[in-house]
Amino acid sequence: MDIPYTVKPRPDTGLYNAKVGIWLFLASEVMLFGAFFSSYILLRVGAPDGFWPDVATAWPHGLLNIPIGTFNTAVLIISSVTVLLAWASLKEGNLPKFKKFMAATILCALGFLAIKSYEYNEKFTHYVIRLKDGTAVTGHLDIDGKSPRFWSLATVEAKKLESIKVHVDVPNQFRYPVGFKHGPPAEAEAKEGGHGAGEHAAREIKTADIALLQAFIPKTGTFFAIYFTMTFLHGLHVLGGAIVMAYIAFVGDGMWKTDPERYTNRIEVAGLFWHFVDLVWIFLFPVVYLL
């Protein structure tokens, strides 16, 4: 028994089965990411006024690394071009050229994931520290010259540290009224004796003064929660796409000899998925990095 139209398009629809399947699958993916984007909007609109980290549940801005994010966007767009060229090479019947372009695509995918991991690590070593007097700062811990990941107040207490050294992001951060909409006034930054604005000042903070110490991890706030969830899910799609494309191109390429048309179709379907993964990032990047 053979299923019809697995390779040749059905005359009245003009499509082969897998192409219908992938478009339907992508429709459901649109709904999946659509739900996350809607959640992002609702959480952000519902976040209280004021400034993070002064107001624990306010929406933070400017925490993500825009140059790196932009670079990563370019990496993904390039991979979208190369996967198309790979498919075009197959259409020309040029298998070696196809493999080169596929290798480029997969390298881009892995590069994207590597850069994303670097960004994640940047967040895991970055801390918000809320003191018992209600003030809060953000910065990096300096424990004997090292910048540890995933610490919490419990970690500091367990290590019996009297105080910790913190490289604060902005000196005298956030000593202005709650509900202030457009960033701290410039003079407030320069006030603290001895530190110029923007300079990374080291401070000793007593453990006894700390109410909360947390890295930039999902539970730190709804922004982090949705940022990590969306980018992680997108990263899983990148990884899945890369694995499948690597399998088709370098393990399952025997099909090129037995059934070249079907093989080309596979690449087309994988390519459609890959473009979708790019497209999600094209929305994700401005929404979480820029807005």
Place this chain on the structure above:
Amino acid sequence: MQTATTHAQAHGHGHEHAHEHHEPGFWAKYIFSTDHKMIGIQYGITSLAFLFFGFLLMLAMRQQLANPGEPIPVIGKLLEKTLGADAATGGIMQADLYNSFGAMHGTIMVFLAIVPLAFGAFGNYVTPLQIGAPDMAFPRLNMASYHLYFWGGVVMLVSFFIPGGAAKSGWTSYSPLATLADVDHLINGQTMWLIGMVLLITSSLLGAVNFIATIIQLRAKGLTWMRLPFFVWAQFVTAFLLLLAFPPLEAAGLMQLADNLLKTSFFLPTGLVTTGGPVPASGGGSPLLWQHLFWFLAHPEVYVLILPAMGIVSEVIANNTRKPLWGYKSMVYAVLAIGFLAFIVWAHHMYLTGMGTKISTFFQTTTMMISIPSVIILTALFISLWGGSIRFNTPMLFALAFLPMFGIGGLTGLPLGFNASDIYLHDSYYVIGHFHYVVAPGTIFGLFAGVYFWYPKATGRFMSEFWGKVHFFGSLVCMNLIFAPMFVQGLRGMSRRMYDGGATYFGLGVDPGILWLNKFISHAAIALLVFQLPFIWNFFSSLFIGKKIESDNPWQATTLDWQTPTPPPHGNFATEPVVYRGPYEYSVPGAAKDFTPQGQKA
């Protein structure tokens, strides 16, 4: 298989084909089958088992409601032994266990019993046959769908036995309750519920992709869209509902999973305090967000429950009135309209959340609109009966009963769709009565009609008419005795969540005068159980002692599913089917017989 030989060689799939000639072993044939009919039967048997299990959960709850604080008869000791003394102290159902059973009854009935039976079983078995296809478009994906469903079910069942017990925050799993219900255990019932749901959702998504691709691509030659049997249309729209409505719940499920495991605050508002003190979470989340995402699935899910049953009922009614369906085209357009409107009515489940009157008004309006296409379908089915020479066999009885039962369910939904009346009725037994009328004597009767109708095609034997009628009349009476009194209880203000069956009211010095109905309903539920026994007996014994069919088309039906050998072999059709006419050419004036099959040329 004969036709397949030439096909396979022409396509150069020599080795795959040679493989098929071996008689497959037990595992390949029954467990890892890629044949849509075997997968349909797998779905059917698994989901019927879950249907029975979900019913038993409810019977245990009904005993608690009828006699609050007394040990559950028969299974009380068993519950204490298996689920722990905390859950059922001395065989008495505790509040947490009642909540668990309630949540799991809903989850199991919706996601593990009715959807898999209506969509997985009937959709899989019948759809490819009715469109003249050799199989589904993606047979291995089909197998994966079933296995994901199966393991989703296993995860749900295992959750009863983990510390803390199964999920206990309702089938709706509203946050923050769902996240805070069992904070003592990291892997708690709710976590298991979410993992199970992610598996079930993935299964449904793959199934939906497969169904739509199959219906678009694999229709037989000549089977144009307006020649599709209504059953296929119903499955087609159902698949679109699943495809587009389930992903948002998957997103919500992943976020609630993060709330439970990573301690995020997607759905936890700021300043949340429980009896254990302030909740250690950042806050800033939105409980309403969960409700929106949940109901964005769960309202279309209502149509996922009802549309396949409508499809089955349409087939059975056309066949047994020996008449074409009245208004076939308007039914098709109506089902498409339902498919569209189903996506914009979800927040009528949320009038009491304080969304604001403007939003409530919008959803009230769309809710009234969606009742129109539903009424069109029901009316067309009623008019189809007019002037027919009706055969009152068991499938037809179930199909006929579906019409008024679904009608009662639908009409009692109107006061819930208006937000003024819903404010009073919300979360009362009235709601339970309403949606059970839609799903129990509605959908389940439709599905029973389907079981009796296609059983001869799948097995070559009829189910017993006598036991079928016992099953039908007993179930019809009991269903009404169970659900009609719930309207009365609900109108008197009885809340649906009370594990003592409303006895608290007496503590408050109020005699609502409706508590005696608890016992009444519980007795009717036991009677309903008794009337399912003939079905179980009939279902299995007819495999061996049922009356053998005399032709491949025992009901004298017109659609392509009856033009296959019985039971249909791998690949379904002996010769490639070609379609020359519409689906319901019964009693055509001047025709030789009172039915003209779709594949008959002239």
